[in-house]
Amino acid sequence: MHESFLAHRGLRYLWVSAILLSLSILAYLWHDPIPRPNGGTWLGYTLGTIAALLILWLMAFGLRKRLYRSTAGTLRGWLSAHVYLGLAVPVLSLLHSGFQVGWNLHTLLLALVFAVVLSGLFGVWAYLRYPPLITRNRDSATRSAMLEEIAELDRKALELADRIDPKIHALVLRSQQKTRLGGSVWHQLTAGDRSEGVLKALNLLSERQRQQRAQAPTGSTMSGGATILAMVDYLAAAPDRTGEALRELIDLIARKRSLVARIARDVQFQAILEIWLYLHVPLSFALLAALLWHVLSVFFYW
Amino acid sequence: MRWLIRRYQRKSRGAARYSDDIHYGDTLTVGRGTDQSVQLQDLEVALEHLRITSLGANRYRVEALTLAGVKIDGALVSSAEAKAGAIIELGRYRLELLESPRDYDAAIAVIPAEDLAPGERIRRIPLGLAETRLSIRRSSWFLFLAVLLLGGLPAAAHYFAPLDRFLRDRSWLPDRSLWETGPLAAPHHFFGEQCELCHEQPFRMVRDQACLRCHASTPSHADPGRFPLPALTDTRCAHCHRDHNGTRGIVLSRQSLCSDCHVGLAERSGGASALADYGDFAELHPQFRIELPRLDPVSGQLLGERVEWREGLIEQSGLRFPHDKHLAPGGLRAPGGMRVLSCADCHRPEPGGARMQAIDFESHCQGCHQLAFDPSAPELQVPHAKVPEILFMLEAFYARQALAGDVRDQEAPASLRIRRRPGQSISREEREEALSWAREKARRVGESLFLGRACAVCHDVSRPSSEDDGWRIAPVRVAGAWYRKARFDHGRHASFACADCHAASTSASASDLLIPGIENCRGCHAGEKPARQRVRSPCVTCHEYHIEGNPPLRL
Numbered sequence: 001m002h003e004s005f006l007a008h009r010g011l012r013y014l015w016v017s018a019i020l021l022s023l024s025i026l027a028y029l030w031h032d033p034i035p036r037p038n039g040g041t042w043l044g045y046t047l048g049t050i051a052a053l054l055i056l057w058l059m060a061f062g063l064r065k066r067l068y069r070s071t072a073g074t075l076r077g078w079l080s081a082h083v084y085l086g087l088a089v090p091v092l093s094l095l096h097s098g099f100q101v102g103w104n105l106h107t108l109l110l111a112l113v114f115a116v117v118l119s120g121l122f123g124v125w126a127y128l129r130y131p132p133l134i135t136r137n138r139d140s141a142t143r144s145a146m147l148e149e150i151a152e153l154d155r156k157a158l159e160l161a162d163r164i165d166p167k168i169h170a171l172v173l174r175s176q177q178k179t180r181l182g183g184s185v186w187h188q189l190t191a192g193d194r195s196e197g198v199l200k201a202l203n204l205l206s207e208r209q210r211q212q213r214a215q216a217p218t219g220s221t222m223s224g225g226a227t228i229l230a231m232v233d234y235l236a237a238a239p240d241r242t243g244e245a246l247r248e249l250i251d252l253i254a255r256k257r258s259l260v261a262r263i264a265r266d267v268q269f270q271a272i273l274e275i276w277l278y279l280h281v282p283l284s285f286a287l288l289a290a291l292l293w294h295v296l297s298v299f300f301y302w
Numbered sequence: 303m304r305w306l307i308r309r310y311q312r313k314s315r316g317a318a319r320y321s322d323d324i325h326y327g328d329t330l331t332v333g334r335g336t337d338q339s340v341q342l343q344d345l346e347v348a349l350e351h352l353r354i355t356s357l358g359a360n361r362y363r364v365e366a367l368t369l370a371g372v373k374i375d376g377a378l379v380s381s382a383e384a385k386a387g388a389i390i391e392l393g394r395y396r397l398e399l400l401e402s403p404r405d406y407d408a409a410i411a412v413i414p415a416e417d418l419a420p421g422e423r424i425r426r427i428p429l430g431l432a433e434t435r436l437s438i439r440r441s442s443w444f445l446f447l448a449v450l451l452l453g454g455l456p457a458a459a460h461y462f463a464p465l466d467r468f469l470r471d472r473s474w475l476p477d478r479s480l481w482e483t484g485p486l487a488a489p490h491h492f493f494g495e496q497c498e499l500c501h502e503q504p505f506r507m508v509r510d511q512a513c514l515r516c517h518a519s520t521p522s523h524a525d526p527g528r529f530p531l532p533a534l535t536d537t538r539c540a541h542c543h544r545d546h547n548g549t550r551g552i553v554l555s556r557q558s559l560c561s562d563c564h565v566g567l568a569e570r571s572g573g574a575s576a577l578a579d580y581g582d583f584a585e586l587h588p589q590f591r592i593e594l595p596r597l598d599p600v601s602g603q604l605l606g607e608r609v610e611w612r613e614g615l616i617e618q619s620g621l622r623f624p625h626d627k628h629l630a631p632g633g634l635r636a637p638g639g640m641r642v643l644s645c646a647d648c649h650r651p652e653p654g655g656a657r658m659q660a661i662d663f664e665s666h667c668q669g670c671h672q673l674a675f676d677p678s679a680p681e682l683q684v685p686h687a688k689v690p691e692i693l694f695m696l697e698a699f700y701a702r703q704a705l706a707g708d709v710r711d712q713e714a715p716a717s718l719r720i721r722r723r724p725g726q727s728i729s730r731e732e733r734e735e736a737l738s739w740a741r742e743k744a745r746r747v748g749e750s751l752f753l754g755r756a757c758a759v760c761h762d763v764s765r766p767s768s769e770d771d772g773w774r775i776a777p778v779r780v781a782g783a784w785y786r787k788a789r790f791d792h793g794r795h796a797s798f799a800c801a802d803c804h805a806a807s808t809s810a811s812a813s814d815l816l817i818p819g820i821e822n823c824r825g826c827h828a829g830e831k832p833a834r835q836r837v838r839s840p841c842v843t844c845h846e847y848h849i850e851g852n853p854p855l856r857l
Contacts, residue, residue: 102483166350169349288446289446
């Protein structure tokens with residue numbers, strides 16, 4: 001049966017972390033150094049050393065992840081420990097500093113610790129929330145299968161449109177060219193529709209279609225929406241024999257639209273699932289550099 | 303106009319094959335229709351898709367003839383000017399605008415795209431974060447190196463003084479304060495930017511000699527000769543005085559630093575120390591010991607003596623002074639009429655405000671207590687001085703009167719009451735008579751001054767016991783420091799009325815000690831532990847730790 005990395009071995013690492021924190025907090029409350037708690041007391045050095053070693057070990061998770069043949073614990077166990085012990089680091093750091101902050105390198109390190117842990121927490125949340133959503137959205141299809149289906153629908157739509165009228169063909173072709181999936185980080189994360197920008201560039205619309213768009217109630221910006229509105233309008237005036245083909249065309253485009261929306265959502269979920277790592281890892285390395293100087297500097301000016 | 307149309311075949315084994323066509327006309331049309339100059343069999347191409355016009359000098363205008371527009375160098379437009387080298391994407395084809403070869407006015411290449419899998423064209427747009435320009439590895443390196451550089455600036459500034467100056471002169475750049483673990487103590491701010499003044503060598507703890515460079519005259523905590531305690535003599539200054547812990551962090555006020563030794567000292571020293579237990583001011587502090595004047599019978603001088611305060615303690619100041627009379631609300635009869643006195647009329651703070659100035663007869667008393675001695679010369683007063691000076695002045699005054707023959711005293715010999723004319727000589731007998739009278743007169747006036755009218759009002763005066771003895775005025779001690787081991791600052795208590803601590807208005811005798819005991823202070827001062835409606839007062843509120851008078855800190 002599947003066991004979440006959070007529940008690994010009966011929350012073993014949650015307990016480890018909780019005990020470590022409890023002992024540290026008790027020691028901090030008991031300790032009453034002169035003139036005030038700071039990183040330079042024996043407890044300050046102790047807590048700082050524990051936090052620094054933890055940071056190095058937490059960063060080693062990136063190495064363990066790549067050592068597929070390693071037998072030093074399961075990766076799930078490592079992840080579980082990584083999460084729970086990682087959460088202890090900001091608390092240890094605060095106790096180590098005696099809650100003293102300032103505009104200096106040491107507080108930068110503290111801020112980086114918090115940033116890294118917060119981004120990691122977001123990752124935990126995303127890992128709990130998004131995998132089921134992705135599965136449900138894909139509905140047992142793969143992304144490449146959906147992309148192939150879109151290409152097939154596009155091809156069929158063009159064939160149909162070409163049989164109806166060159167103008168309809170142009171409309172369908174425009175709609176297909178405007179179809180955008182993914183793109184920049186922002187577009188992936190927001191599942192944003194970029195057709196608006198393309199629309200602005202297109203000033204070749206015929207006079208008649210401009211009027212039709214003006215009559216459209218809200219001027220939808222959905223990539224397929226404008227195309228469908230234009231065709232509905234055309235359909236009203238078209239002879240009966242093209243009607244059947246047009247209805248089929250509208251059906252094709254509507255199917256494609258829902259497919260595009262599904263892929264966009266798929267891209268979005270995947271991006272959210274990954275984006276935190278793009279902060280978590282680089283910030284960890286910034287943290288490592290700050291940690292090096294932090295340790296070096298306090299002994300340089302001892 | 304002569305166009306070159308170069309049609310490429312599908313590439314086979316890397317080698318490109320093409321065939322050239324010539325087209326005559328001002329423009330070149332591209333589309334699926336059979337009437338087009340370049341016909342492309344692809345459903346994604348409109349019947350009439352676009353028109354290319356040569357503008358000369360290898361420049362072209364491309365216009366879309368369909369509302370699907372045309373994609374030039376990746377941008378979907380309806381019409382655009384493009385230079386040679388631009389790529390037009392058209393379904394499965396690429397059109398490249400070429401520089402016109404010799405003998406041609408314009409040229410274009412038609413290239414079939416590689417065989418693309420269905421859906422491939424959509425997938426070329428990034429569908430995952432890994433396909434974007436974002437890279438975990440790159441940004442990790444970037445941030446790591448950026449922080450490494452930033453964090454290393456102070457180290458570089460430490461070894462390279464011009465860089466240090468450069469950074470310090472520009473407040474927007476991080477300087478060595480980037481490494482500062484907290485604000486320096488306020489008194490150290492004037493040299494705070496020169497880290498090496500205290501941190502003499504990298505990776506070595508701050509040494510005492512760095513502290514003593516400025517603090518050479520700071521007295522030690524305890525006399526190292528009398529108290530050779532390793533805890534005091536062998537400990538680094540910075541062990542306790544840790545800087546970079548806030549602007550007030552370096553002066554230690556923790557009570558336990560004192561009370562750890564001063565509680566149970568007698569017991570621990572096996573009786574060698576007779577000191578009482580001193581702990582929290584509110585809970586464990588003996589009654590104050592007041593520095594009182596004590597008359598030494600041998601020397602006749604007043605010596606200081608520390609006496610434990612108690613109710614009704616007698617102060618032997620050597621003076622008579624009823625505070626209550628002087629502070630009478632109805633006022634006092636003074637030469638200028640009735641005068642109401644307040645404390646501040648006599649008790650003025652010293653500059654700095656901590657203690658009171660000594661009372662001084664001439665400025666505080668003489669306005670009322672005049673030292674006139676002869677009704678014939680009411681404006682003349684004896685000086686407030688030693689006995690012989692007063693007697694000398696009296697003798698001189700009466701001798702002059704007698705010699706001048708200006709004596710109005712009816713009891714004086716008749717010869718002294720005759721005013722002499724200037725230049726008139728006097729006989730030897732007359733002179734001796736005058737001198738003898740003057741001596742006797744001075745003695746009598748002196749006696750009345752010492753015993754009655756003047757001195758004895760305030761002073762204890764004792765009559766000469768024998769012929770060659772003189773008058774004795776008891777030594778006086780009016781003001782001074784009452785606490786030898788603590789400091790009391792009147793200035794910091796200026797917001798209180800004098801009567802809050804000193805019961806002067808009901809004191810009828812100078813022997814009343816008007817210095818209050820510990821309970822009075824405890825009315826406002828708590829110990830180290832904060833208490834309701836009390837000022838938190840650890841030991842150093844009143845006591846020094848680097849004790850004045852001790853030898854300077856060790857070198």
